[in-house]
Amino acid sequence: MNSSEYWAEKTVPVGSSVYYAFLFLPPAQKTAATALYVLAGEAQDIVAKPQEISVAHAKLAWWRGEADRLGSGTSTHPVMSALEPYAADGTLAPSLIEQIFDGVEMDLAQTRYLDYRGLERYCTLISGTVAEALARILGATDTSTLQYARQLGVALELTEILRDVGEHARRGRIYLPLDELKRFGVSVPDILQAHGGTEFVALMRFQSDRVRALYRAADAALPSPHRLHQRPGLIMAAHAQALLTELERDQFPVLRERVALTPMRKLLIAWRVWLSRGRLR
Numbered sequence: 001m002n003s004s005e006y007w008a009e010k011t012v013p014v015g016s017s018v019y020y021a022f023l024f025l026p027p028a029q030k031t032a033a034t035a036l037y038v039l040a041g042e043a044q045d046i047v048a049k050p051q052e053i054s055v056a057h058a059k060l061a062w063w064r065g066e067a068d069r070l071g072s073g074t075s076t077h078p079v080m081s082a083l084e085p086y087a088a089d090g091t092l093a094p095s096l097i098e099q100i101f102d103g104v105e106m107d108l109a110q111t112r113y114l115d116y117r118g119l120e121r122y123c124t125l126i127s128g129t130v131a132e133a134l135a136r137i138l139g140a141t142d143t144s145t146l147q148y149a150r151q152l153g154v155a156l157e158l159t160e161i162l163r164d165v166g167e168h169a170r171r172g173r174i175y176l177p178l179d180e181l182k183r184f185g186v187s188v189p190d191i192l193q194a195h196g197g198t199e200f201v202a203l204m205r206f207q208s209d210r211v212r213a214l215y216r217a218a219d220a221a222l223p224s225p226h227r228l229h230q231r232p233g234l235i236m237a238a239h240a241q242a243l244l245t246e247l248e249r250d251q252f253p254v255l256r257e258r259v260a261l262t263p264m265r266k267l268l269i270a271w272r273v274w275l276s277r278g279r280l281r
């Protein structure tokens with residue numbers, strides 16, 4: 001597959017939250033931001049797609065090598081080529097990109113998380129790192145904006161985890177912290193066998209409340225002068241919080257179905273945030 005064929009197959013799909021978040025970006029930033037999220041998707045596919053564990057580790061090692069060469073002009077993959085200018089000028093350090101693959105390694109090593117501390121570390125690596133890289137592509141260099149990005153990435157990943165509880169369970173995975181399952185009277189078999197109930201709804205409301213607090217903390221950390229340039233992340237946050245509202249309203253039917261926003265609703269949310277110049281408060 002040549003580079004053009006790869007991008008035609010792997011580019012961010014029309015109608016996705018990421019597609020609308022990047023829709024209004026200038027071409028150079030849009031290309032790099034899209035490459036970053038395609039790379040994140042490739043990383044997560046190492047775990048999500050059924051394959052021998054030895055094959056998964058071989059793929060992970062190959063991607064680590066590509067990340068290590070980023071900035072030297074010797075990476076060969078199309079997404080790395082698209083990120084190369086930002087690595088060459090110091091915007092993206094190879095070590096930052098490699099943290100994404102540290103998250104993949106965690107995923108390959110375990111299918112359960114004992115407590116929130118472990119889950120938070122996973123979310124920081126697999127998604128907080130991506131959000132920070134995006135913030136840097138959009139021009140962020142200050143500590144507060146980078147802190148905002150990391151917190152935002154964790155919140156976005158946790159939102160996806162809540163949306164995909166059933167899908168993950170069908171692959172034998174449970175990301176919700178086991179000590180919190182126990183606290184709410186929900187067992188591992190309940191999750192794996194899609195047995196909901198009042199205890200499960202209470203557990204999910206607890207999770208949703210925590211994620212909303214993370215979005216508020218992230219938003220508060222972003223300095224007002226930088227909101228304009230960080231609108232793509234704010235659009236993703238607005239999409240995710242609208243999804244949380246749907247999940248809460250429907251009593252978290254995530255064990256048996258996948259709740260999603262319509263493309264039109266995503267577009268309208270993105271347009272509103274973009275026109276507001278990132279002022280959500």
